[in-house]
Amino acid sequence: AETREGTSTELLEQNIDALIVVDVGAFPAEESAALLAWVEAGGLLVRFAGPTLAATAEKARAGFGRLEDPLLPVRLRPGGRDLGGAMSWGAPQRIAAFKPDSPFFGIKTPEDAAITKQVLAEPDIDLPTRTWASLADGAPLVTADTRGDGRIVLVHTSADPRWSTLPISGLFVELLDRIIEFGSGNSGN
Numbered sequence: 001a002e003t004r005e006g007t008s009t010e011l012l013e014q015n016i017d018a019l020i021v022v023d024v025g026a027f028p029a030e031e032s033a034a035l036l037a038w039v040e041a042g043g044l045l046v047r048f049a050g051p052t053l054a055a056t057a058e059k060a061r062a063g064f065g066r067l068e069d070p071l072l073p074v075r076l077r078p079g080g081r082d083l084g085g086a087m088s089w090g091a092p093q094r095i096a097a098f099k100p101d102s103p104f105f106g107i108k109t110p111e112d113a114a115i116t117k118q119v120l121a122e123p124d125i126d127l128p129t130r131t132w133a134s135l136a137d138g139a140p141l142v143t144a145d146t147r148g149d150g151r152i153v154l155v156h157t158s159a160d161p162r163w164s165t166l167p168i169s170g171l172f173v174e175l176l177d178r179i180i181e182f183g184s185g186n187s188g189n
Contacts (some may be wrong), residue, residue: 012038017183019043022159023050023057027071036070037113044183045071046154046176049119057119072105073145073152088159089167092116092164093135093166093172102132103178105143111181117163118156133175142175144182151182 001053004011008031011019019035024047039045047053050172057076069076070076098104121127121140132153133142144153155175166172 006117008035012043017044018180019046020046020159022048023052025052025056026069032069033072039071039150039152042149043149045152046155046179047072048155048157050158050160056120068183070147071152073143073154074124074127077120077122084176093137093139095141096134096136096138097187098133103182104133104175107171107174107178110169113164113166113169115157115164115166117158121156125127142179151172153179153182172175 004014004016006014008019008021008027012034019038026032026054035045037044049108053076053117057078085163094111095109095113097109098107113136118141119141120136121131121143128145130143130145132144133140135141140156142153142155144151146152157166161168
């Protein structure tokens with residue numbers, strides 16, 4: 001696969017198949033509209049969580065709302081989840097075996113991949129059908145949803161080792177390979 005770097009506006013002009021975005025909270029209105037149109041035309045948007053996205057969800061709660069972003073596959077619960085620290089909810093979580101209906105089915109989950117922090121999905125009746133990967137305790141790790149002819153995927157932890165050991169495991173590459181297969185060859189038409 002060919003990789004390119006740039007702003008989303010620059011990249012969308014290059015007729016890309018997939019766009020990977022790391023820790024973006026809310027997109028400006030014009031950029032959001034362009035990205036959504038691109039996804040609906042067949043693009044694949046892959047988002048990774050991080051402190052900025054978590055803070056955006058928390059800011060929505062401060063305004064007595066929920067983060068409802070058309071460029072996320074699920075609604076996010078404010079507050080995130082911290083695992084394994086002194087002020088945490090519990091021990092770091094392992095990744096659960098992938099279910100038969102997951103695009104990741106057949107990939108072995110390594111024992112050494114652990115999640116210490118994540119953004120949480122808001123409970124919803126459709127959440128199980130949008131969940132591609134979960135933690136051992138059932139919390140979603142990767143969620144996805146279709147928009148028109150395209151798809152939006154969210155990895156609920158960071159793309160670097162700040163929040164998990166996933167990015168430094170062999171599993172990370174295998175997951176990205178399977179996700180990228182959903183790129184449709186969008187030509188921008």
